[in-house]
């Protein structure tokens with residue numbers, strides 16, 4: 018296994034906190050559709066393996082039903098709490114956000130999380146409802162139960178609603194982001210408003226949407242930097258100040274991904290990936306909420 022000693026860099030958020038620029042996810046492949054109380058040992062082992070490689074940024078959500086596994090993996094890892102960056106998200110219990118976070122903390126076995134996100138905006142089309150929900154998120158930050166607060170899957174217009182009345186602005190929007198879904202204009206909107214972008218499904222061009230216009234430029238960069246195309250996709254995010262969240266049950270892959278910390282893409286290479294990616298559109302998540310022609 019590769020022994021990569023280059024640590025994962027941090028990005029400073031607009032509230033002054035810092036986030037490691039590569040996260041390990043406990044959703045998608047680990048998502049539990051059945052009984053939450055049935056513990057998935059493979060997920061615990063995945064979390065532990067990722068922590069032992071230095072993935073201190075862990076991404077969870079109440080809806081994944083794997084917070085207990087994440088908590089068990091964290092506890093068994095021996096990594097100090099201050100070193101960890103733990104995210105969880107609320108959506109199933111959006112009706113009572115304070116209680117949802119307290120329940121999540123119990124499952125995770127911690128006193129606070131580093132980042133708490135509203136998982137999606139689709140629970141309401143009403144601006145006032147979103148503003149009220151955001152107030153509850155702010156209270157949890159004020160109580161110290163979460164260090165930072167943010168959202169996931171929000172469009173700029175929905176972020177505008179929150180920003181209109183926010184005391185603490187959302188510091189992150191976690192969205193599906195890869196060369197085949199670049200959300201024209203949204204990353205600039207985030208930057209202008211002090212909102213960092215987290216990218217889930219960053220490997221889509223080599224997994225679910227494999228075979229497409231970015232293949233050639235990925236192959237060229239892979240050859241130049243002597244890494245796999247997955248590492249190029251992760252680095253493409255990092256070099257744009259975007260935080261990729263990946264996952265794997267394979268320790269070898271997680272180890273290989275750390276090679277993304279050993280080089281930087283040139284601005285021309287980033288542009289080449291952007292331009293090639295723009296030739297194809299692919300969305301893997303929340304497809305029931307968007308028209309196929311909707312590239313936002």
Ligand SMILES: NC(=O)c1ccc[n+]([C@@H]2O[C@H](COP(=O)([O-])OP(=O)(O)OC[C@H]3O[C@@H](n4cnc5c(N)ncnc54)[C@H](OP(=O)(O)O)[C@@H]3O)[C@@H](O)[C@H]2O)c1
Nearest residue numbers: 042043044045046076217218219220221262263264265266
């Ligand atoms: N906020 C949201 O709405 C939302 C939505 C989706 C995801 N997320 C978060 O983001 C995390 C990562 O999402 P993701 O899983 O879509 O990320 P991803 O990094 O794009 O994909 C990782 C998956 O791809 C597989 N993979 C990697 N290389 C492969 C290859 N060469 N061939 C075939 N399969 C390959 C991995 O399987 P192996 O185990 O075989 O390596 C793993 O299941 C989730 O766990 C979750 O925490 C959030």
